[in-house]
Amino acid sequence: xxxxxxxxxxxxxxxxxxxxxxxxxxxxxxxxxxxxxxxxxxxxxxxxxxxxxxxxxxxxxxxxxxxxxxxxxxxxxxxxxxxxxxxxxxxxxxxxxxxxxxxxxxxxxxxxxxxxxxxxxxxxxxxxxxxxxxxxxxxxxxxxxxxxxxxxxxxxxxxxxxxxxxxxxxxxxxxxxxxxxxxxxxxxxxxxxxxxxxxxxxxxxxxxxxxxxxxxxxxxxxxxxx
Amino acid sequence: xxxxxxxxxxxxxxxxxxxxxxxxxxxxxxxxxxxxxxxxxxxxxxxxxxxxxxxxxxxxxxxxxxxxxxxxxxxxxxxxxxxxxxxxxxxxxxxxxxxxxxxxxxxxxxxxxxxxxxxxxxxxx
Numbered sequence: 001x002x003x004x005x006x007x008x009x010x011x012x013x014x015x016x017x018x019x020x021x022x023x024x025x026x027x028x029x030x031x032x033x034x035x036x037x038x039x040x041x042x043x044x045x046x047x048x049x050x051x052x053x054x055x056x057x058x059x060x061x062x063x064x065x066x067x068x069x070x071x072x073x074x075x076x077x078x079x080x081x082x083x084x085x086x087x088x089x090x091x092x093x094x095x096x097x098x099x100x101x102x103x104x105x106x107x108x109x110x111x112x113x114x115x116x117x118x119x120x121x122x123x124x125x126x127x128x129x130x131x132x133x134x135x136x137x138x139x140x141x142x143x144x145x146x147x148x149x150x151x152x153x154x155x156x157x158x159x160x161x162x163x164x165x166x167x168x169x170x171x172x173x174x175x176x177x178x179x180x181x182x183x184x185x186x187x188x189x190x191x192x193x194x195x196x197x198x199x200x201x202x203x204x205x206x207x208x209x210x211x212x213x214x215x216x217x218x219x220x221x222x223x224x225x226x
Numbered sequence: 227x228x229x230x231x232x233x234x235x236x237x238x239x240x241x242x243x244x245x246x247x248x249x250x251x252x253x254x255x256x257x258x259x260x261x262x263x264x265x266x267x268x269x270x271x272x273x274x275x276x277x278x279x280x281x282x283x284x285x286x287x288x289x290x291x292x293x294x295x296x297x298x299x300x301x302x303x304x305x306x307x308x309x310x311x312x313x314x315x316x317x318x319x320x321x322x323x324x325x326x327x328x329x330x331x332x333x334x335x336x337x338x339x340x341x342x343x344x345x346x347x348x349x350x351x
Contacts, residue, residue, distance in 0.1 A: 001253070001343075004243060006333035010235050010257065093228055124228035126264050127331065149311075153264035156329065185311040 014128055017096035021103075021131025028108040029221035031214040032116065034130050036154055037138035038147075039120030042164040044072045045197035046138060046206070047115060051079035053207055059110060063102055064117040065094045072117065082106065093124040096131060113214055122147070126154040133217060134159040141165045142172055145179035148186050155186040160193065160209060167196040229266060233273035236333065237283065243336050253344035254287040256334035261295055263331045285344045295328030 009015055025032050035043045047062060054060055061082040064072040073085035084102050086094060099116065116132065118125040126135075137158040139147055142165060148155040155161065161183050163176060180192050193209060195202035236257060244252045259265050267290050274288050295308040299315035300322040306315065313323050 001337055001339050002247070002250070004247070004336045004338065006239065006243060006256075006335055008239070008333050010232055010239070010331045010333055012239075013235070091228075091231075095231075123264050127228060127232070151264070153262050153329070156262050156325075188313065 011127065011129075014096045017100055018129035018131040021096060021099060022133075024108060025114070025131060025133070026217075026220065028111070029218050030108055030111050030114050031217035032114040032130075032132045033210075034116045034118060034125075034132035034135045035138060036118045036122070036125045036135060036158070037120060037140075038122045038143065041120070041138045041140040041143065042197050043117045043120070043138050044075055046162060046164065046195070047076055047117060048079070049197050049200070049203050050115070050207070050210070051076060051081055053203070054079075054081070056080060059112045060115070061106060061111050061113070062115045062117065063094075063099065065098070065119045067091070067119060088119060092119055092121050093128050094118050094130060095128045099130050112218060113210075122151040122154055126157055134213065136160045136162060138162045138164055139179065139183075141168050141174040141176065141179075145175050145182060148179070148182040152186045155183050155190065158187070158190060160191045162206060163192060163194045165196060165198070166194050166201060167199045227269065229269040230273045230277075232265060232331070233270055233277055236274065236288070237277050239333050240283065240286065240336060244338065247338050249340065250338040251341050251344055252283065252286055252336055253339050254289055254337040256289040256291065256336070258291045258293050258330045258332045258334050260293045260328040260330035262329040265331060267292065289334075291334065293328060293330045296326050297323040298326045299323045 037043050062076050063084050063086055064076060065086040065088060066072055067088050067090055070085045073083050076083045086098050086102055116130055135158040137154050139161060141163065163179060169176065183190050183192065193202055193205045195206055236255060240252050240255050259267065271288055278284055278286050296305060297308050297313055298305045299318060299320055301320040302315060302318040304315055304317040314321055315323055
């Protein structure tokens, strides 16, 4: 019997493509975000609010993933930015190859923000690197404040937690401070914004976060180190 | 439920590596899965066996090592396993500790034998 050391990632092929995408995004100064949540938490609503706040000719594009239907792309195309639907046909997450394929005919030099809406699922998308600069997890107040403890991986890997549907707080038994504490137990450095896509509460803070990170990415390109 | 894709990637890696060892047969593949990796071990094993069944890899065993979340203390550099989300350094009680492992999803090793020499026994290990 012979034991051969392998010492590599199980998803090394996905990671290779993701690293290639990340390098291309950096080269063109594209800030790429990967939005992840369970179905119905409000990823698409958050994107609608976000796109609605940008000037018409802003350099923004969206890839939106679902198992079936073009519904999200139809909703998001109303804002006149480039939008493509990725229908996975059953796969519960997006992978780097799907992103690569759907970006093939989009000139990256025309963009500086790429928003990727993952398939609604709090588990599997966390394993697949898409080349993004940051993952964002969206959690709505109808889901239960212990979700970070039940699904630690995505909270561990996300830079930002968007707590959505705060307009419903008076009507649901959701302890928003406990939710934030639970997220910080998993990931002490996670940033948190509380929003309502219905009333617009907190969206300013979300847009500030987005613009700040987007500017930082741009500066990275304009002032290359070394 | 993305364990089918993960199992498939493991099997592909085994085939690739096995091709470099002509005249042998892969018996066991070792993987490391961190507790933060969002992989269900039972689901992975189920998928792995389903893919390998009735193929030349039917006797291939899957050895899963589960890796705990580990932190390193920024003050005293002590490394420790985190239990129940308690990130406090057990040596100096500092809360300034950083996660250094626990999200592994890695191929560790492959065991190969001469043809027909793989132990038939238990699939699960």
